[in-house]
Amino acid sequence: MAVAMVTTALQQTPTIDEPVYVGTAAEYLHEHRVVHNPEHPPLGKLVIGVGVALAAPTVDSSFTGDQGQLGRHLLYESGNDPWRLMLFARLPIIALTLAFGLVVFAFARELAGVAAGLVALGLYAFSPDVIAHGSLATLDVPAAGFVLTSVWLLWRARLRPRLYVPLAGAALGAALATKMSTLAAIPALIVLAGLSVWCASRRRALKRAVLAAAVVTLTAIAVVWVSYLMVDPRLRWVPEQPVPAVHGLRGLAVDLLPFPEAYRDGMRVQFDFEDYPWQGYLFGRLYTGSLSYYLPAALLVKTPLGMLALWVAGAVALVAVRRLRPAAPYVLLPAAVLLGAAMLGSRDFGTRYAVQTPMFLAVAAGCVLAVRWRWAPVAAGAMVLFVAASSVRTFPYYLPYSNEAFGGPARTHLRLHDSNVDWGQDLGRLADRLREKYRGERIWLVYKGSGVPSYYGIRAADPRKVPVDEVRGLLVVSDSSVAKATGRLAALIDSSRPIDTVGHSITIYRR
Structure with missing residues (x-):
């Protein structure tokens, strides 16, 4: 897994969101203030900032602009090497992703033994979604x-509540201080905290269960505050752009959040995003708005077939095997709550919004070995090998992965778009392909991403800004743009001949 992620990190150019986080991390390090990207709390960007600090880039303290411009300015306009800086920024996330694999192993081992832990770890380590986004x-x-770590610690709190309940609260706080979408998990984890202490208490004391829930909540809140204080001990907050007003119940909920004002303003930005009419793409259909079944459908496409089978079998085993039933709420409830919350969102952009699913269900899958069936270990091992083979076959193109039933990564763009297949990651590979096979040809480019084509030596014009008859030569289009093409771009694509693909995310046409 480490080899796959580092290789991917070395070969991919910045995806759409990465420059924002890297630029903000550099801003934290040099300005010690929260200015850009309030819609995401600081902790995850502080982790990225460890790599940014080691890379020691040149930072232009006089820069003024929005968060998208901030990242591009740092990477391409400040004298830095974007390849080196992006690698260093990605390495801390890679290390964290590997550490979470140990949590998956430990959790499954404690539920059903060492072999179960190895099955769970195998599924985690070969998960294309985890590799793609963990790199x-x-x-x-x-x-x-x-969130997974917090749940595992709550499970351990059934035996040693005084040690593990506060640690679980700290892990939950780390999740809340990284992404606001994890707020949906709070009620489930509070209930699990109370349940753990209730089970640990000989007298089944309700007061202790309530106290445990309070400890988890207060510790999580404290961690969020600490993450902001780490950036700016004075907690100064002057938003770079106007913060949208949020009214009604949502506005009241934001006002009641016991977090810094920057966090609450970030929630207002997130709610404003939820009201925007985003476009989605599923199974060849372009639509405006969101589909409640989008994420389950996308997971069906982008999850290895053996993994899907073990997920189902593991979930059934957790419920059916008596000694595993106490663990079922811990493994299944948080995953279901977070998936349900993401399904209700308005942004049908990719399975990254449900990346907790392969983590939690890997733990569940390991529990199939608790079933007293003679062939269970052999079947589970065969499924893990099937998953490994499918994952290795897509190397190093993990973002556009889809399973064999849907044609593999070469056909993902026919069914999904955005971070499921094309997130701007292949600009460097495109530059290499054009230099090797199409040197000297006229290039017309429609690129969906945050990279700067000219930095990589791509000299191209936008075909949408000239008359159709003038577009002659190579028409290069990101597959997400192909999926959403209308008007002039659609006409250009329809009248061109596809001749090549780059990274399963960019199509080259001859016109």
């Missing part, structure tokens, strides 16, 4: 991993 300087895997 990027983004926040999805850290947030999900902290």
Whole structure:
């Protein structure tokens, strides 16, 4: 897994979100203030900032602009090497992703033995989604991993509540201080905290259960405050852009959050995003708005078939095997709550919003070995090998992975878009392909990403800004743009011939 993630980190150019987080992390290090990207709390970006600090980039303290411009300015306009800086920024997230794998192993081992831990770890280590997003300087895997860690510690609190309840609260706080979407997990984890102490108490004292829930809550709140104080001990907050007003019950909920004003303003930005009419793409259909079944459908496409089978079998085993039933709420409830909350969101952009699913269900899958069936170990081992083979086959193109039933990574763009397949990661590979095979040809480019094509030696024009008859040569289009093409771009694509693909995310046409 480490080899796959480091290789991916070395070969991929910045995805759409990464420059924002890297630029903000550099801003934290040099300005010691929260200015940009308030919609995400600081902790995940502080982790990224460890790598940024080691890379020691040149930072322009006089820069003024929005958060998108901030990252591009740091990477491409300040004399820094974007390849080196992005690698250093990604390495701390890679290390954290590997650490969460140890949590998966320990959790499953405690439920059903060492062999179960190895099955769970195998599924985690070969999960294309975890590898893809664990090798990027983004926040999805850290947030999900902290929730998983909190749940595992709550499970351990059934035996030693005084030690593990506060630690579980700290892990939950780390999740809340990384991504606001993890707020949805709070009620479930509070209930699990009370349940753990209730089970640990000989007298089944309700007061102790309530106290445990309070400890988890207060510790989590404290961690969020500490993450902001680490950036700016004075807690100064002057938003770089106007903060949208939020009214009604949502506005009241934001006002009641016991967090710094920057966090609450970030929630207002997130609610404003939820009201925007985003476009989605599923199974060849382009639509405006969101589909409640989008994430389950996307997971069906992007999860290895053997993994899907073990997920189902593991969930059934947790409920059916008597000695595993106490663990079922810990493994299944948080995953279901976070998935349900993401399904209700308005942004159908990718399975990264459900990356906690392969983490929690890997633990569940290991529990199939608790079933007293003679062939269970052989079947589980065969499924893990099937998953490993499918994952290795897609190396190093993990973002556009889809399983064999849906045609593999080469056909993902026909069914999904955005971070499921094309997140701007292949600009460097495109530059290499154009230099090796199409040197000297006229290039027309529609690129969806945060990279700067000219930095990589790509000299191209936008075909949408000239008459159709003038577009001759190579038409290069990001597959997300192909999926959403209308008007002139759609006409250009329809009248061109596809001749090549780059990284399963960019199509080259001859026109």
